Amino acid sequence: MFYINLILQSFISSVIVVNGWEDHYRISRQLTTQDSRLYGWLAVQWVMLAMPIAMYMIVIFSGFKSTERQYLTYIRKPIEEFTSRNNKSLFKLISLLTGISLLAVCYTFYTIGFIPQLKLFSLSGLLSAELREDVGRGFEGSFIFRNIFALTLTPILSYIWFAYSFYYKKRRMKLVFYIMLIASLLIVSYNLAKSPIVFYLIGLLFLNVYIKGGVKISKIVYLFLFLFCILIFSYYLTFDSFDILHLLSINSGIGGRVLLGQSMGIYFSMDVFPKHHEFLGMNSVSQFVSNIIGNDYSPRSARILMEHVNPKGVANGTAGLMNSLYIGEAWANWGIFGVFIAPFIVGFYIQTIFMFFITSKKHPIYLGLFAYLSFRLPVVGGVNDFIYNPIHVILFIIFFSYLFMTSKSRLRN
Template sequence: MLALFVWIIVSILSIMLFKRVSGSLALTKPNLVSLVFYYSLFVSSYIGSLLIVLDIDHYYMINKLDHESSRYIGFAAVSFVMVFLPLTMLGVSKLANFNAKREFADYLKKPVANTFDQKNEFYLLFLGISIISMLAVAYTLLKTYQVPLFELLKGNFAELGKLRIDAARNFNGNVLIRNIFAIALTPLLSLIAYVYTVKTKQLKWFFLFLALFGSAILINIYDLAKSPIFFYIIMFIFVRIYIGKTVLTRGKIFALSAIGAVAIVFMYVFIQGVNDIEAFLSYSSGPIGRIILAQIAPTFLHFDIFGDSIPFLHGSSLPSIITGWFDVEQVRSARLVMANAFPNRIEDGTGGVLNTLFIAEAYANFGYLGVIIGTIYVGIFIQLLYIIFIRLPKNPIFLCLFIYFSINIPRTLVGGFADFLFNPIWLFITCLFVGMLLFIRFRLDLFAYFSKRKAAGNER
């Protein structure tokens, strides 16, 4: 009962802190920080942590624990994050004089600036990048030996699980082209094109949006992964909310949730061949178990394995650009945990990585000190990003970048710690679009300067 009492107190305290640093935890006004709380921490991590510490989870991964004490250590670590992550974010807000409630409300009301409406330079530049991204989608499909989506359409249901792993781990092409230009860039470009379509009402933007939208849908479902398409739809909902085209209500949230639930059932039944209804509806298996236990269970395995069965990595799972400085081979802790807990799945090719809450990878590298420093670092990172985007001009590019990070930061929180230290995809996308804005602005300023010089010369 002590664990339940701690869970309730920590949950209440966490809600109060996250409400202060986000400006709103209302489901009708979603934002980056509220998604971190609801998706990454409370639903995906803390509910399951309570079940695990009470030993009522009945989850297959937790059965792999060698030490029962890991249940309590993992629960304490997640409880620490629930409080000290938003506490760090609150400190950042105080230093930046950021009033989350007022500034987020003002941001929602602010109209979208119609950047470069009358100029073709930006459209042509955007069109060129869009063509590259769509070609990257085609390249990804061509370099995937067997595309799971196509095999599903052919009626080949037997090997779908293995094909999904093969599509991710045994890709025959350039991984950077796939990950950056196809998977990351195409959906973001479609969002920007959509905002320009709504804002300018020009056919050239509309047709470009349709092409990008189709490509984005394809790249999000080609490997039959369930989450990417849902997150892409959520990004679209965010866009419509932030440009004033959609106002969420409880009824709309309920309807969207019902549609999502039906889609999940369809995917489990027809893609994964689920036929055990009782197991499907159980809180420890099926989609419910996938949501509340699958993301957090590997965190407990990390605390159970590293420092005992596997030595601490001392930075070996950090980004390759960092490990390369010290001539250390990179290895992700999530892969080592999979190999340790489920070696048979590694051997038969159906096992990938056991991604989980970011503190797990921080612990695997640096022990409990990694948990403390990692939590503080991530809290600073998230809140600074939130404040910067809230205060940037609300033009289509900055708006869609804000939404992109609002979806991908919460996903990365339950994916690992290393990506917060150096993420080439985030860096490339940010530099690309900021560079485009600066280039076009420089062109416009240069044109205005010479126009004034010419006008002054004519007057003389």
């Protein structure tokens, strides 16, 4: 999160943009004021300062001087189980959820009518962008069933099965893990997005560290070379013309996407709100929240920005959202107050989760959730997801209510 989301995708970008060095096809040509560059840079600098302060405050409130000792103790511990009776109950739950998640993956592709990844070999770049929007925003099945049981639970369960297979060293558990691995790779890239595959595999790297206490540098190098090859191959399939120099430049291809494309929503948020669109307040957090407070629901700022910056792409179905570091959505929601308070909200949220896991039992279920949240916290997504995230709520209800019931049963016995 620190090196990719904050440093690479936000801080470096802010320095490039505030100095006008980017020569980016959207930032350079469509920002209407120079103030947007300055305000975006200031907002990122505030995140770099305030977010670590918020995280450190949680550590102090928890009674620790730092988390380093607790983290090192955690990764050196062996995997732990509960009592044999509760283990059987938990194992049945995981097996049931695995069956449901595999069913949800099959349901997702059945509803789409084909496997989108196979279409890449026969489509041009423009058509692949249209296909991505069709299978994503144009999905005609149950969004809840797809988002919770296929997109979210499948990767988590694959991590849990990896931990179980490492602990028990049984072939059938390894087989289930491999099945879930294939299902996870298929479902996280079902809408032809490239980065989810990368982050899913990095999640496996994290899981190895949490289980074994560390990994060899050579394995990290091989993994990143493999991931780089995946990205190159993906861009080769989705671009009509392929130029390796163009692909690696800082204002186009992979370089432009990582350094500038993932952060331009910050600057366009400063440019569009409130000059062209009034601040959203709580109206975009969720339909549920809007109904409670009695306001009309509004699309999130990432969608509004894309409609403003690329209306033709939105109209023809080739453009969806302009996501960026959460500070952009914080500004779009509440202006300067949102920029001020957002790093504290996000810092408290992330550090509380981290502190919970490194001070808890090193159980396969906890390991799976920990590995998943290590790369799926929506730092580059939006502040709304740290205020009300229904998927996180449902996940915690499913797993932790069951763990609570089994712990109460163990105490009674």
